[in-house]
Amino acid sequence: METDTITAISTPMGEGAIAIVRLSGPEAVAISDRLFRGKDLNLVDSHTMHYGKIIDPDTGEMAEEVMVSIMRAPKTFTREDIVEINCHGGLVSVNRVLEIVLETGARLAEPGEFTKRAFLNGRIDLSQAEAVMDLIRAKTDRAMNVALKQMDGRLSHLIQDLRQKLLETLAHVEVNIDYPEYDDVEEMSHEMMKEKTDEVHREVTKLLETARQGKILREGLATAIIGRPNVGKSSLMNALVHENKAIVTEIPGTTRDVIEEYVNVRGVPLRLVDTAGIRETEDIVERIGVERSRQVLKEADLILLVLNYGDELTEEDEKLFEAIDDMNVIVIVNKTDLEQRLDIDRVKALTAEHPVITTALIREEGIDQLEHAIADTFFEGELDAGDMTYVSNVRHVQLLKQAKEALEDAQNGMEMGVPLDVVQIDVTRTWEILGEIIGEAVHESLIDQLFSQFCLGK
Ligand code: GDP
Ligand code: ZN
Incomplete structure (x- = not known):
């Protein structure tokens, strides 16, 4: 678990009248309070905004007029304390504020580190984190809508439903094997297993068919x-x-x-x-x-x-x-x-x-x-x-293809009369592959790689 406090400019460079310096971490409020002249930020309610001035602690000089938003954990994007310092004065002033924040004890965030924390703290899953990145890069409203829906968890829910279906069949086979004496649990048949895997196969295929549009x-x-x-x-x-x-x-x-x-x-x-x-x-x-x-x-x-x-x-x-x-x-x-x-x-x-x-x-x-x-x-x-759920992410498309293949292995196995406890291996693999889309059981280096593609300040 990360414990330091990170900061970055979270608005696009050089655009807009207002620029925001964002802090996240246990010291976010304390650091802000040290360089803020106005209310005592340690005492204000969560999710409130306050007018004041940023003071350069070295010189005691007033640097900028700002509005500061205080948002305390856990109801924040990162599930940590978040402070947003709104500066209106373009690039020079926001850079000045960032410098002062860095001197006062925060560390410059790496690209995507805010989103990474949101993911690591369980606030969003991996497909949602990737949607944040798509949102930043979206070129049209429609592309933005797709990203927003993904961020909203649409794809995640769909994937979770599919995994749940697979998990139920796996549990069912497990019970049949471990407790053959339980007469009240119906014996899982090849037909039942086939029905379930066909269902998931259909959904995965449907999702893959949206990939062309998603890519566009x-x-x-x-x-x-x-x-x-x-x-x-x-x-x-x-x-x-x-x-x-x-x-x-x-x-x-x-x-x-x-x-x-x-x-x-x-x-x-x-x-x-x-x-x-x-x-x-x-x-x-x-x-x-x-x-x-x-x-x-x-x-x-x-x-x-x-x-x-x-x-x-x-x-x-x-x-x-x-x-x-x-x-x-x-x-x-x-x-x-x-x-x-x-x-x-x-x-x-x-x-x-x-x-x-x-x-x-x-x-x-x-x-x-x-x-x-x-x-x-x-x-x-x-x-x-x-209104459709598009798959637009290359990583997701690849995993869905793998899941489809694993399902087809299971289907072929059943067709050849392979026992269900063997078919189960392919179904389990499918379940794991789908899990990678939403970031369950993903490798740590993959996480670093994914988040390093983000813009600074997100
Ligand atoms: P390109 O070489 O294929 O890129 O063609 P341009 O777009 O440079 O156009 C060549 C010439 O045709 C220019 O003088 C244009 O003004 C003219 N032009 C383009 N569209 C039309 C049109 O609809 N009608 C007429 N009469 N001339 C056109
Ligand atoms: Zn031309």
């Missing part, structure tokens, strides 16, 4: 805009970025600095792939060649293929159609304001069942329909998609 919500739908030069790729990208607030992230250290741009299209985060390429050279195909662009396309979840309504279909267009044959494609026929020269029947034939959207980007026409089509490829007609 988490990482964005990798989207490539392709087409011949001059058809309107840049215009399309600008329209998407303009209509939807773009989030730009630079990833340094890659061979060529890839600039990723996220746009939020009706709750679906699109990650526009290779936008630097489109911006700089105006043409991805010309720049890297058809072969190489095929590779880029393979990594995309969604292809936006742009054609020119005012131009005849070329061999290059046909090649692009070939390259994207079995992919998730939306065909965009742009420049419908021009006189038609494009053979639409030919386009429809090449397009097969992919949606075709017509636009005149220069007049900002057709963007709405395009956004609809994009959202449809994600939700696939599901009405209450916002």
Whole structure:
């Protein structure tokens, strides 16, 4: 059990008018009281907020005007005493306050250490802790909702129910073996065991089916805009970025600095792939060649293929159609304001069942329909998609796959008539694997690794 008091700035750097320095641990209130001029913080009620000043203990000078929240254990996020010092004065003042707090006896928290304490003190389970991290990184409201639900314990409850089912069958087999003389306990049969494992198998499979959407919500739908030069790729990208607030992230250290741009299209985060390429050279195909662009396309979840309504279909267009044959494609026929020269029947034939959207980007026409089509490829007609429990975490997906395999081993064993006390081994393994999702019996080094991915101050 950790006993020191940790601190960090818990609001995003450089953003917002208010910044918060958070402390957690047994000395949180005492340390705060030492550098606070106002009420005696040792005496105030829990979960109250107080106006006062932060004093530099070295010089006795007033550093900042603040509001201080006192929250005593155990009804706090970490289940320890928590103090939050609200500073309104930007980066300089909050850093100053943090410095003073550190000088007064708190230790700088490691990334994710607050959440780690919440987990270690039993306040949240591991899948909830991971949801905190997803929440910090969420790029759209919908992604945020998924994270919030997971934090709320939705996935945990589901997993716990499944484990409970398995545990009951295991206990049942145990009783049959240990107390064969108990006539009033029905003998567990292969049929009963199969029924239970089938049930859990179905639920696990269902969860795994949400992984695609979960991954997209988490990482964005990798989207490539392709087409011949001059058809309107840049215009399309600008329209998407303009209509939807773009989030730009630079990833340094890659061979060529890839600039990723996220746009939020009706709750679906699109990650526009290779936008630097489109911006700089105006043409991805010309720049890297058809072969190489095929590779880029393979990594995309969604292809936006742009054609020119005012131009005849070329061999290059046909090649692009070939390259994207079995992919998730939306065909965009742009420049419908021009006189038609494009053979639409030919386009429809090449397009097969992919949606075709017509636009005149220069007049900002057709963007709405395009956004609809994009959202449809994600939700696939599901009405209450916002209410689903998605699995979005790579670790969870991996464990669910393992659980599914273990269940299938059990099912195969039963089919071959293997005795139940042997089948039990696979069922027990399933139970353990599911436990790892919520952090029961997880290895200590894994815990460190997981929490080290967090932002500072969470
Ligand atoms: P890219 O080379 O595929 O990226 O094409 P751009 O987006 O750079 O557009 C090439 C040219 O076509 C620019 O001059 C655009 O203004 C123009 N353009 C884009 N959309 C339309 C449209 O809907 N109608 C017309 N007439 N011109 C357009
Ligand atoms: Zn362009």
